[in-house]
Amino acid sequence: MTSLFSKSAWLHLRIPFSFLLMPVFLFALAVSSNVSIQNALIVFICLHIFLYPASNGYNSYFDKDEGSIGGLKNPPKVNTSLYYLALIFDLIALLLASFNVTFLIMILLYGLVSKAYSHPKIRLKKYPLGSWFIAGFFQGAFTFIMAYVGINNANAGSILNVELLIAAFLTSLMLWGSYPMTQIYQHEEDSKRGDITLSYKLGILGTFHFVALVFGLSSLGFVWYFNRYYNLSTVFIxxxxxxxxxxxxxxxxxxxxxxxxxxxxxxxxxxxxxxASCLNLFFIYLYYN
Known part of the structure; x- marks a missing residue:
């Protein structure tokens, strides 16, 4: 058990890195109409303290990166304690999610997909377009709906709402735009393992051009959404x-x-x-206004 508390294992969980995924939770919170502070806190802890770090640790264990990874410039070598620590964090996330059946099932699905992303027998990461689409969908729209369900203690039927589904899609579009940029410095490391990422296929400058295009589209989508469902001042802010x-x-x-x-x-x-900082500030503003 002592090995589970090794510095290496905890560093690879990259808990502070969850800050970069916080905008999705805050957007779901901002559009929620039946917010329970208690549920919102449980959902936040479940996602950012346990689920995301579990995914980080599991991926790190199988990737065994020697170069920089998201949130760690000089990652230490991994060992089996990281694998078990990641599974423990997954289990805690499931226990926290048990207050709502739909939320629990979605947490389980997210965990399974994140494992398929890096596990050597499936390794979605080696498919450039597939991994890009799946990562953007699950970290975006899926997580947005998942957070909304948990925050509002809602059922599956409550998500069949046009405004909510548009917001979920825009969240994924935003992630599809930004995701290749997270791979831009890992071309050499990824190619050594046979992981031909979308960023690798696009090239360095091509990644910039692609991100600019999709980010521009997502920004136009958000402008339309905030003008349609809020007001023009929200667009300008x-x-x-x-x-x-x-x-x-x-x-x-x-x-x-x-x-x-x-x-x-x-x-x-x-x-x-x-x-992440700019989006977090904006969605906090949206929640209070």
């Missing part, structure tokens, strides 16, 4: 809050055009942090 993301992305793109080595871990993490 959304665009203003997202301005730092566009500024930093443009700066990094121009820097990378001059030197492809600028497409590295540090710049990727800065963009992710700026983007």
């Amino acid at each position: 959304y665009l203003s809050v997202m301005a730092p993301v566009i500024i930093y992305f443009s700066y990094w793109y121009l820097k990378t055009r001059k030197n492809l080595k600028a497409a590295d871990f540090d710049h990727t993490m800065k963009l992710n942090f700026i983007s």
